[in-house]
Amino acid sequence: MISRAWLMDEDPATRAQARAGQAWRLARDLSRNPLAMVGLAIIVALLVVAAFAPWLAPYSPVEGMLTNRLQPPSAAHWMGTDELGRDILSRVIHGARITLYIVMLVAVISAPLGLVIGAVSGYFGGWVDRVMMGLTDIFLSMPRLILALAFVAALGPGIENAVIAIAITAWPVYARIARAETLTFRRSDFIVAVQMQGASHARVIALHVLPLCMSSTIVRVTLDMAGIILTAAGLGFLGLGAQPPLPEWGAMISKGRAFILDQWWVATMPGFAIVIVSLGFCLFGDGLRDVLDPRQRSKS
């Protein structure tokens, strides 16, 4: 039943068919962009590594052998060992879970928050819009990293607080996007039609406005992932994010700083993980933007 013709049908019979066709076209366009596929492969690898960390890691991420400390990369320890004799590769693998956890949580908190604020602001317009966008602009023109630092300083170090701090500084971008998107169709016939059927404002926003803001927000969230990862790692590096003995990549680099001149691998190895994963989100985000948001297509 699911054939190419069925998916490509210009005249879908059911909503499910339309959706499936749309998803299929999206996947097809995306698969033609090699860089986006590289990005996707990295993200999938991150998911797999995070999911199967205990099975993939050759050693324990927290227990080490002190007799085996600060060993250079070898066949037994591909990335060497750290100052407590722990296998760095195993710690990097387990660190994928923490990174994924932080990134997911920030996205789940800040994107819906920004979406709702932006959609409400654009939908109602007038003074609601002016007040809410004024607030958004104030947050937008703040330095994000510094603000996150100050918030963590106030809340105390730890992963959860780092997530809250990053989320607080991340939502304004999504609010701006959702508002801009909402403004383009808020006077459209289909919105007026739903309103005249007696739908409440909440229903119109939730069921008819928000879904249309989704694609540009998803693009933006994917592109922002790299920034979130870097900020989280930065907080970890400063000792404000994940606390030892958690194998968070930024915190691992911070620990390795003490041995950087003689045992370079302790600090550099987790950095490669950060670079690869951030690059993956950048590449995939770029590709996704080209497919989902043709207006902002990067001219290449």
Next chain:
Amino acid sequence: MTQTLTPGDQTAALRDAGPRLARGLLAAGGVLLTVALTFLGLLAITFVIGRVVPIDPVLAVVGDRASRETYDAVRLAMGLDDPLLVQFARYVGAVVQGDLGQSVATGRAVASDLARVFPATLEMATIGILIGVVVGVPMGVLAAARQGTWVDQVIRVVGLAGYAIPAFWLGLVGLVLFYAKLRWVGGPGRIDLFLDGMVPVRTGLLLVDSLIAGNWAALRSAASHIVLPATILGFFSLAYIARMTRSFMLEQLGQEYITTARVKGVPERVVIWRHAFRPIRVQLVTVIGLSYAGLLEGSVMIETVFSWPGIGNYLTTALLNADMNAVLGATLVIGAVFIGINKGSDLLYRLLDPRART
């Protein structure tokens, strides 16, 4: 811009000068209002952060052995019983007068601490942005001119690297490579230890100070210390500036007047630099302003890695000591400079580009 105006347009422009000036003033007033509101918002944020800190400021003054009466008396004297709005107004008043409170760690006023460390950050960020502009703009132009070739791809990868590499990690790698292994540059800090304090402080910018003093050894040492952190900082602004320059250039190169120029037989170099590059200069000013502001922020990480005695290092040290006055003071100053540059370049854009005024 000016060359596209016909004489008729110019007389029209002269006729409109009066109302345009009034409109311009009105717009400037609006901008000033939003700037003031943004600063107030920044103050509100630092104020709220100062409130939610789980450190009891009264306890810090009286100690944990004070009696209930002393505690309450001090609490009253510190004004912590007043309504929040009153406290906020008092806070704003103090900040406006330059009072950021005392630092617990250094025992000095936070404001004077910040004035002492700020030049170090300014020096590094300025050299960083110079590198970013001098390298990034030509790179972006080149990428656009050779769109789709391997040159473009290499520049694209450099641009992406700027988004994916953690600054603090690149700093560490740079230290290992260029300081420890190759010995090309000086290590952490602003100057070699035995030269520290040898140059009288005039501007706080070590390069300028040692130049004024004519101390060549100090100048050489300071230069070899600043080159690596400033280059790494510059790399991140370079990545952003090159990416933006490329997309602005492509937008211009796609215009019809460029085709006209090419058809006329104008040399490609002239088409690129005179016809396409000139109109984007104003947009670039905004981008450069934004990335300069971003550098002040990015210096927090770089300074920590290089033990650079600037505002970023001051902030992170204060964070680890739970020295809240210092943390909030530094946040406020970095935030204010960030907003200032941000809005300043926005204003400059409006002033320079006639298209943005309407």
